[in-house]
Amino acid sequence: MFKNMKLGMKIGGGFAILLAMLAISSVIAYVQFESLQTKTQKATKLGADNALMLEREIDHLKWAATLGNLLLDDNVAASDIITDSHKCALGKWYDGDQRKQMERDNPELVEIFRALKEPHERLHESAGEIKEKYPDFDEHLQSLLAQHWVEHLNWFNALSYSLQTQRVFELSVDAGKSDFGKWYGEYRAADSEFGRLLGKWGEPYKKLYLSGAEIVAAQNSGDYAKAHEIFQAKTLPAQNELSACYQEAMDWIRAENKNIEAAKQIFQTKTHKALNEVSALLSRASGALSAKVRKATEEMNSRIAAATILVSALALMALVVGSLLAWYITASITRPINRTIAEMSAGSHQTAVAAEQVSSSSQSLAEGAAEQAASIEETSASLEEMSAMTRQNANNSQQANDLARQARKNAEKGNAEMTKMTCAIEDIRNASEETSKIIKTIDEIAFQTNLLALNAAVEAARAGEAGKGFAVVAEEVRNLAQRSAEAAKNTSDLIEGSVKYTEQGVAIALAVAESLREITNGVCKVDELIAEVTAASNEQSQGIEQINTAVTQMDKITQQNASTAEQSAAASEELSAQAENMLRMVEELVAVIGGQSADNDFTPRTTARLAAPSCTAFKEEPESPKINDNEAEAFIPLDSDEALSEF
Amino acid sequence: MSGKESESVVAATTDRAGKYLTFGLAKEDYGLEILKVREIIGMIDITLVPLTPEYFKGVINLRGKVIPVVDLRMKFGMESSEQTAQTCIIVVDVNGVEMGVVVDRVLEVLDITGEDIEDAPSFGADVNTEYIRGIGKTEGKVTILLDIDGVLSSEEIEAISDKVN
Incomplete structure (x- = not known):
């Protein structure tokens, strides 16, 4: 399937x-x-x-x-x-x-x-x-606050120490520039309560620092007493106020810290x-x-x-x-493609060989055409002679026609004469039969006479001496009887012969009559045939003229043939080249289908097979049309890798 | 008269030379003593007689006399042949009885001398040598001279004659 x-x-x-x-x-x-x-x-x-x-x-x-x-x-x-x-x-x-x-x-x-x-x-x-x-x-607020408070206390102690020692206070008296002041200025409390408590610090702090500034001014003027007064009057109350505020804040913080513990507990x-x-x-x-x-x-x-x-x-x-x-x-x-390739390959070989043969055939054809042209001229001359002869034939056939008619008349006359002759022969035969009867009678008489003579001889013998003369007579009578019998017999033979001849004559006469009738018929046919011959001769004459024109055309065609044959020789060479091309292409195809190594697998077998039905022209070739591998390679460059690479 | 005749016959017999009527039977020629022959007639109608031997052909009426006829071919043990124009009946006198003998053809009356007659040989002929008087030599041919009395024995003749008469 x-x-x-x-x-x-x-x-x-x-x-x-x-x-x-x-x-x-x-x-x-x-x-x-x-x-x-x-x-x-x-x-x-x-x-x-x-x-x-x-x-x-x-x-x-x-x-x-x-x-x-x-x-x-x-x-x-x-x-x-x-x-x-x-x-x-x-x-x-x-x-x-x-x-x-x-x-x-x-x-x-x-x-x-x-x-x-x-x-x-x-x-x-x-x-x-x-x-x-x-x-x-x-959570660290307590310690932070305590730390800053300690810093502030340091500042305050330094101030009080400077008063005691009566030396100029060297630390900053600007409220915003001290460490505590800086922190306080920047710190923003998260808790509002704590913020409120811390807010209370601002006023005493400011007062403290202002008093500090006054003290420093007094110290600078050397008025240490005034500085001491200021300290007593202004600084200490501010410090006490600030201290109260600190205590308040610390108490709040401590209370809050207890809550934290409770929360931690929870x-x-x-x-x-x-x-x-x-x-x-x-x-x-x-x-x-x-x-x-x-x-x-x-x-x-x-x-x-x-x-x-x-x-x-x-x-x-x-x-x-x-x-x-x-x-x-x-x-x-x-x-199948491999098979096809093999057959194509073989076919190409055959084509190449055939093309050469066509070439040689074309040349011989050209020569043949030239010979043919000469022959055609001869033919033309012969045709003219034939034309003359045909005309003569027509005349002769007319004469033959007349003669045939004459012959027919004569044959009919002969037939009538034959009939008469047959009657005459019949009469002769009848007469012979009559004669034969007479002869028979004579023969009987002779026989009887012979018997009588013998009886007479017997009687004479009986008579002894007396009958001697009678015996002689009887002997003579018997001789006569025998002679007459012999004569009758001869005559009878003759008459039988004549009867036989007469019968032959009758048969011959009949045959002659038949022949004459056939002659008459034959002459009629001859008459018709000659008429046909005359007509045919006329047609032949026309035909020969046509042949003549045809021969002229043939002459032209023969010359054309000669040139065509030369052309075909050239074409066959072209064909040979094409066959080689085709072989090369087949090789490429082989390479495509079977790879480079597969190209020799089939060529010899198929070539041998294809060579078998070659024509007679092939057989006349001295070299065998069978091509083996080497010859094939000689024909075409099978290992033409360079040629292929050029592609 | 018949006694005289028989004496002369005996004399002729002892002396075998004399006249013979020769006739043909098949290929051979035979001779009969002329004095035994009464008459030669052509073939006439033969009346068949029943209860007779085969060779006895019948009887004929010869001028008012009834004569028995014997076929000599049959008698000699030959095949009987067709009757021809030459077939004849020879009327012979056998011991005073006239008998017809049918032969194929009658030849002639021959005068044979004593030197030309020899004794019959003991064998080699178609017929019994008892019926043969001798062998006649004539013109290169051989003629068998028959003793007709021997051929047609008296008993047979009498038997036939009795039947006829």
Whole structure:
């Protein structure tokens, strides 16, 4: 079935089978991957959920860390703490669709999530409590304030010491330029209460520094007493006022520090417990999800392994079938092409040889044409003679016609005479028969006479001596009787002969009459034939004239033939060159089909086969038309790599 | 008269020379003593007589006399032949009884001398030598001279004559 297909059908069919197999394996792979993808999506979803759980856990750990930091780190503000259980990351997620989706996907988590709600709320409640307790100020504020206070006291002591020693106060008296002043100018209290308390400091501080400036002015003028007065009058009250303010602020700070402890207590007891519960629940959820993820991953792996085996098997099968098909199609294409090439190659050899023969034949044809031209001239002369002879024939046939008519008349006359002769012969025969009867009678008489004579002799013998004379007579009588019998017998023979001849004569006369009738008929036919001959001669005469014109044309054509033969000789040389070209092309084709090494596989066999039905002209050639490899290479440069490279 | 005749016949017999009527039977020529011959007639109608031997052809009416006729070919054990124009009946006198003998042809009356007659040889001829008087030599031919009395024995003759008469 495959053998009878067209080339396109073969290749198309092969590809169709391969494509069909590819489509089947693709569909199977697609189905496999589709289910795999579903599995993967499921596993991914579970993984994502798991990650989400962890994230939520981490979120809350972060949240707890922030809460812890609030208690430890000054930089963390209480406002950063999320106290609403619905606003934290876990709460948002818990209230959102994501949780419901997860519960739908994983029913075992529902209980965990339900349990989660209560400790989570407690956690945030505890945070709220902490936030309520926890003052919004810097924990190190006490020490900072004490430090700056010490600095200020140093400045004040230095001032009082300068008064005691009666030396000029060397430190800055500008309120904004002292260390304490700088801090105070820059510090902005977070707590409003503390701010209010700190705000009270401004007035005495200003007064203090102004008094300081006055003291320095007095010292510079050398009026140490005045400086002392100023110190007593202005500086000390300001200092006392400032000191009261400091005590007030420190008392407030101490009160606040107690709240911090309470908040820490709450964190330790409530928050930590709730956080642990939340973490445990989330860990449980995460663990459940992790188990599911593991299971899904295992399923996925097994499915992947199965799909891999199936797809590999299909691919292998496709590979095998494809290879077989490719081999078969290639073979079915290349084999006939190889055959064709072989025959083409042989044909080209034959063509080359034939072209040479055509060349020589054309030359001999040209010579022949010249000879033919001469012959045609001779023919023309002969035709004129024939024309004259034909005319003479026409005349002669006319005379022959007259003679034939005369002959017919004579034959008819002869026929009539023959009839008369037949009658005469019949009469003669009758007469002979009559005579024959008479002769028979005579013969009988002779016989009787002979008997009588014998009887007489017997009687004479009886008579003895007396009958001697009678015996002689009887003897004589008997002799006579015998003679007469003999004569009768001779006559009878003669008459029988004449009767026989007469009968022959009658037969001959009949034959002659028949012959004469045939002659008459023949003469009639001759008459007709001669008329036809006359007509034919006339036609012949016309025909010869036509032949004459034809011969003239033939003469022209012969000359044309001569030139044509020369042209065909040239053309045959061209043909020879083309045949060699064709051989070279065939070699290229061989190289294309079978590679460089395959070019000698078929040439000798096919050449031998094709050489068998060669014409007689081929047989006259001294060299055999069979061409082996070497001769073929001699004909065409088979290993013409250089020639090919020129292409 | 008949006694005289028989004496002369005996004398002729003892002396075998004399006149013979020769006739042909098949290829051979035979001779009869002329004195035994009564008459020679051409072939005439023969009346068949029943209950007779085969060689006895029948009887003829010769001028009012009934004569028995014997076919000599049959008698000699030859094949009988067609009757021809030359077939004749020779009427012979056998011991005083006239009998017709059918022969193929009658030849002539020959006078044979004693030197020309020899005894019959003991064998080699178509017929029994008892019926042969001798062998006549004539003109290069051989003629068998028959003893007609021997040929037609008296018993047979009497038997036939009795039947006829």
